[in-house]
Structures are given as structure tokens and as C-alpha cells.
Amino acid sequence: MNGELDVGALVDRYGPMVLRRCRQLLRNEDEALDACQDVFVRVIERRARLDVRYPSSLLYTIATNVCLNRIRDRARRAEPTDAVRLAQIARAGAVDGTSDARMTLDWLFTRHPASSRTIAVLHYLDGLTLEQVAAHTGLSVTRVRTRLKQLRRSLTGLV
Amino acid sequence: MTDRAPIPDVLLERYRLGELPPGEAAPIAERIHVDSVLRERLEALGRSDDDLRAHGLIATIADGVQRRVSEAAPRSAVTVRRRRTASWLVLAATAAAIAIAVVARSSSPRSDSGGDRIKGLRPALTLYRHTAGGSETLADGATARRGDLVRIGYRPAGRAFGVIFSVDGNRTVTMHLPVQGGRAVPLAHEPTVLLDQAYELDDAPLWERFYFVTGDAPFEVAPIVSAARAAPLSAALPRGLEHATFALQKEATP
Numbered sequence: 001m002n003g004e005l006d007v008g009a010l011v012d013r014y015g016p017m018v019l020r021r022c023r024q025l026l027r028n029e030d031e032a033l034d035a036c037q038d039v040f041v042r043v044i045e046r047r048a049r050l051d052v053r054y055p056s057s058l059l060y061t062i063a064t065n066v067c068l069n070r071i072r073d074r075a076r077r078a079e080p081t082d083a084v085r086l087a088q089i090a091r092a093g094a095v096d097g098t099s100d101a102r103m104t105l106d107w108l109f110t111r112h113p114a115s116s117r118t119i120a121v122l123h124y125l126d127g128l129t130l131e132q133v134a135a136h137t138g139l140s141v142t143r144v145r146t147r148l149k150q151l152r153r154s155l156t157g158l159v
Numbered sequence: 160m161t162d163r164a165p166i167p168d169v170l171l172e173r174y175r176l177g178e179l180p181p182g183e184a185a186p187i188a189e190r191i192h193v194d195s196v197l198r199e200r201l202e203a204l205g206r207s208d209d210d211l212r213a214h215g216l217i218a219t220i221a222d223g224v225q226r227r228v229s230e231a232a233p234r235s236a237v238t239v240r241r242r243r244t245a246s247w248l249v250l251a252a253t254a255a256a257i258a259i260a261v262v263a264r265s266s267s268p269r270s271d272s273g274g275d276r277i278k279g280l281r282p283a284l285t286l287y288r289h290t291a292g293g294s295e296t297l298a299d300g301a302t303a304r305r306g307d308l309v310r311i312g313y314r315p316a317g318r319a320f321g322v323i324f325s326v327d328g329n330r331t332v333t334m335h336l337p338v339q340g341g342r343a344v345p346l347a348h349e350p351t352v353l354l355d356q357a358y359e360l361d362d363a364p365l366w367e368r369f370y371f372v373t374g375d376a377p378f379e380v381a382p383i384v385s386a387a388r389a390a391p392l393s394a395a396l397p398r399g400l401e402h403a404t405f406a407l408q409k410e411a412t413p
Contacts, residue, residue, distance in 0.1 A: 006328070006329050006363075006364055007221060007224055007225055007228065008221050008225075009328065009330060009364075010364075011217060011220055011221040011224055012212075012217060012221065013176070014176070015211070015216075015217040015220050015221070016204075016207060016208040016211045016212070016217065017172045017176070019211060019216065019217070019220065020172070020204075020207060021168075021169075021172075024168075033216065033219065033220065033223075036220050037220055037223040037224050037227060040220070040224040041224055041227045041228060044224070044228055054173070054178045054179075054180075055365060056172065056173045056178045057173065057178070060169050060173070122169070126167045126169055127164075127165065127167040128167050128169065132167075132170070132183075136169075
């Protein structure tokens with residue numbers, strides 16, 4: 001049948017990669033499993049636009065978006081005070097050098113578009129170059145650079 | 160150990176899946192031979208894959224996705240098929256083990272054997288699609304659809320033996336050269352050779368990726384095919400073999 005999509009094959013091939021990504025960002029097993037399912041459902045819904053040459057790129061980016069949205073929602077539910085947040089950031093540095101960056105980004109995520117959050121994570125946390133981030137997100141390198149500048153400006157205001 | 164910048168996880172994941180563009184995959188393939196940390200990271204990802212499957216987490220995710228898709232669009236064109244079988248799991252595990260074992264063995268850079276290779280030329284694939292007026296040459300990455308009739312051509316570039324096969328989005332393998340038989344066959348000594356048989360694309364989703372693996376001596380096909388289904392061939396090829404690929408994107412038809 002035209003348009004038939006073998007969900008089992010898709011999940012079997014890309015599931016491990018997507019689940020690892022969700023675990024990495026969410027740090028919660030149950031939530032990661034749930035987010036992983038979200039990712040595949042979204043891809044199936046958008047299959048007509050799927051870049052079938054490199055579906056892993058799209059899946060990884062969607063996984064990042066899904067997880068960041070969950071982190072944002074988590075932050076909205078918790079609504080920690082600025083003092084608590086600053087204390088978390090201060091403590092995190094002693095445990096893991098990347099944790100403070102992640103927490104600071106969490107704070108920024110509530111104030112910037114979803115695509116900027118994804119760009120920041122791919123660049124600062126994952127270590128992709130601007131060109132690689134552009135390829136993953138479908139934006140131009142100039143646009144990626146501009147978004148990061150805007151984020152840095154916000155960060156300067158925070159510190 | 161190496162003092163070069165670490166390769167981001169996402170690039171490594173995509174490399175294992177064979178979905179990095181050649182320009183990004185080639186440096187990683189070279190680095191694997193000299194970077195023990197990178198090899199360990201790749202092996203860890205393989206172990207993680209095995210672990211997730213063995214604990215049923217991937218099956219759980221597939222079930223959840225299946226349920227959600229069915230609930231969201233019971234009349235949609237999406238047909239959910241369970242593909243996982245015990246034999247597939249065994250095959251995947253075997254293929255991954257082969258790939259990892261070969262990577263581990265290949266601790267030094269590969270060197271090409273001389274022979275009658277044509278200097279500066281590398282083996283390559285060319286695909287032609289039948290059209291109403293004759294045929295058209297397809298570009299790597301071109302969009303194709305079910306029912307397209309394609310004919311495969313190869314440039315041996317002086318290599319003596321070869322095999323051509325394709326893997327589709329269901330990870331089904333189709334042998335094109337040889338159609339049957341477990342060993343690579345002698346290649347014709349011509350600039351470009353067209354295979355006799357045309358190949359009709361079926362309704363497998365996502366892609367059809369063609370592989371042309373060559374060497375200067377006969378080699379077994381089965382381990383190459385298994386490795387291609389599990390990891391990028393550039394990481395898994397034994398010394399003395401090289402490969403060219405050609406991908407067709409399958410048009411998604413709602």
C-alpha cells in the first residue's frame with residue numbers, strides 16, 4: 001500500500017538512539033520512555049515531510065524538541081524561586097561541569113522560542129558546530145548565529 | 160587516546176546508522192582506526208542497543224507508538240505492522256557483533272592493494288530510471304517511488320571482484336550482483352557496466368540504499384551484507400575492501 005509505514009521497523013532501527021537522547025535530556029526513565037513514543041508519533045504524523053535520506057537527523061531534532069518542551073513544562077509546574085534556582089546552579093557546578101549550563105539553559109528556555117532552545121542545546125551541550133546545527137534544524141548558519149546571540153544577550157542580563 | 164575534539168554523540172549515532180553525509184562520515188571512519196576512545200564509544204552504543212532490545216524497551220516503545228497512532232488515526236493510511244521477530248533480533252545482534260569485531264580488529268589504517276587499479280578513479284554506482292521517452296540518470300539522493308524501474312550501472316575502476324546489493328527502509332536486502340551466490344564475482348574490465356536486469360522498486364518506505372563493495376580478491380558476501388544492515392560499511396569492511404553507495408529516497412505517499 002502506498003504511504004504504508006512500518007512502525008516496527010522505524011522504532012527498531014531508531015528507537016535506541018531516540019531513547020538515549022530522551023534519557024540524556026530528561027534524566028527520568030519513565031518520562032524518557034513516554035517522550036520517545038511522542039517522538040515517533042510526531043514523525044509518523046509528519047511522514048510526508050520526512051527527510052528520508054537522513055531520518056536520524058530529523059528524529060534527533062524532534063527528540064530534542066520534545067524533551068525541551070517537557071523540561072519547560074516541568075519548570076512551569078515547579079516554579080522555583082530565583083533564589084532556589086540560583087542555589088541549584090551554584091551546587092550543580094561542583095557535581096558536573098555541564099549541569100550548571102543545562103540549568104541556566106532551562107531558565108532561558110522559558111523565555112525564547114522552541115527553535116532557539118534546540119539550537120542552544122545542539123550547539124552548547126552537544127558540541128555541534130554552527131554548520132552542523134544549521135543542517136540539523138534546517139535554518140541558515142546566519143540564522144543560527146543570530147539566535148545564539150539573542151540567547152547570549154539574555155544570559156548576560158541574567159548573570 | 161587523542162587530543163582531537165570529541166565527536167558529538169549525535170554524529171556518532173548517525174554514523175552508526177550510516178546516515179551521515181560522506182563528507183562527515185569519512186573523517187570519523189578514519190579516526191576509528193587510531194582513536195581507542197572513539198572505538199569504545201561506538202562499542203558502548205552497540206552494547207546499549209543490545210541492552211535496550213534485550214530488556215524489551217524498544218518493543219515497549221513500538222507497542223506504545225502503535226497504540227497511539229491507532230487511537231489518533233484509526234482510518235488513516237498508516238498501516239502499523241509489527242516487524243520484530245526472534246530471527247530478526249538474532250540477525251541484528253549477529254550483524255552488530257560482526258561490525259564491532261571487525262572495527263576492533265582494524266586498528267591500523269587500511270591500505271589499498273595495488274593491482275591494475277585506475278589511478279584517481281574509485282568504484283562508483285550509477286542508477287538510471289526508465290521513463291516514457293527512454294531513461295534518465297538519477298542523482299544520489301533522488302526521490303523515487305514504488306513501481307519505478309531502475310537499472311544499475313557500475314564503474315569498476317580496475318577492481319577485480321565486487322558485489323552490489325541494496326537495503327530498503329524495512330532493511331530488506333536485495334542482491335543485484337550476483338543475484339545468487341555467496342561470493343563476490345569478477346567485475347567486467349570496462350569503464351562502465353550495466354547490469355542485465357532492471358529492478359522495480361517496491362513499496363518499502365523511507366529509502367533504498369545501494370552498495371557496491373569491491374576488492375582485489377574474492378570475498379564472502381554474507382558478513383558484508385549483515386554489517387551493512389547494522390552499521391556504516393566504512394567502519395565494518397575488512398582490510399582490502401572498499402565500497403561506494405547510492406541512495407534513493409522513497410516518496411512518502413499519504
